Amino acid sequence: MTHDTMPFVEAVKHRRTxxxxxxxxxxxDKKIEEIARTAIKDVPSSFNSQSARMVVLLKDQHxxxxxxVRDILKVHVPEDKWEHTGNRIQGFHNAYGTIxxxxxxxxxxxxxSTFPQYADKFPQWSEHTSAMHQYMMWCALEAEGFGCNLQHYNPLPDQKAAAEWNIPLEWQLKAQLVFGGEEPGSREKLQTKSEQPxxxxxFIHGAA
Ligand SMILES: Cc1cc2nc3c(=O)[nH]c(=O)nc-3n(C[C@H](O)[C@H](O)[C@H](O)COP(=O)(O)O)c2cc1C
Structure with missing residues (x-):
């Protein structure tokens, strides 16, 4: 199966960290942009909030x-722990792009304010909305042949990223999806995906 024809459920099965x-x-890069446009246009949001924002960073911008992230972490991480952290960040740096x-x-x-009866629920649904965008991009990039991993270095880089890419400071950074070509053998040593029975x-009820 070629990657550009991988059906959705196959991409779901194929997806790994x-x-x-x-x-x-x-x-x-045009194809990456096309997928990102599809995510923004077609991935649903709670009450159609359309609150998701994606910033796609490629190559030198990535x-x-x-x-x-590395410069900020260097200040926070103790010297004796730096090797591990530094190697991890270098791994992300080695990739092609980050969303x-x-x-x-x-x-x-x-x-x-429009639906005060759900006021306390909207922040949680906003997280769900972001997660849907993250997952769609993860599977779609995998379907094109990229490898991906999902990171959460927010809020460390928030201010510097906002300044660098003209991102409104009030936007909340939720996650970073790192993607790139897969090094040969990178899937072979992965643990089994699903270990819990x-x-x-x-639980399915009512099936024929
Ligand atoms: C909501 C969520 C948050 C995650 N956060 C991180 C993360 O911060 N760093 C990381 O390396 N992996 C992260 N992961 C990846 C999971 O550890 C990984 O998906 C899980 O172990 C299953 O492995 P698989 O992706 O290869 O199927 C996250 C995954 C999800 C769904």
Missing amino acids: IYTLNKTAPVD DKFWDI LFYEAPEPIKKLQ IEERL
Whole structure:
């Protein structure tokens, strides 16, 4: 099966967390943009809030983001722990791109005042909305042949990233999806995906 024809459920099955990535790209940047546009346009949001914001950083811009994270971490991480942390950040740096997933607060606030009976639920649904965008991008990039991993270095880089890419400071950074070409053998040493018995986690009633 070629990657560009991988059906959705196959992409779901194929998706893994891949850390050993490189700066090759199986598709061109236009294709990445097309997928990101599809996510913003077609992934649902709670009450159609359309609160998700994505900032796609490629090549030198991706490098710049991980330089920012590394420089901040260097200040916080003790010297004797730095090797591990530094290697981890270098692994992300070695990849091709990173997508920053934000949620804009304005649409959420509006919904809270329009539907006060759900006011306390909207922040949680905003997290769900972001997660849907993250997962869609993860599977879609995998379907194109990229390897990906999902990171949460927020809020460390928030201010510097906002200044660097002209991102409104009130947007909330939720996650970072790192993607790139897969180093040969990067899937072979992965643990089995699902270890807890499915029968203990899935319950179907009423099927023929
Ligand atoms: C909500 C969520 C948060 C995650 N956060 C991180 C993270 O911060 N760092 C990381 O390396 N992996 C993170 N992961 C990846 C999981 O550890 C990984 O998906 C899980 O162990 C299953 O492995 P698989 O992705 O290869 O199927 C996250 C995954 C999810 C769904």
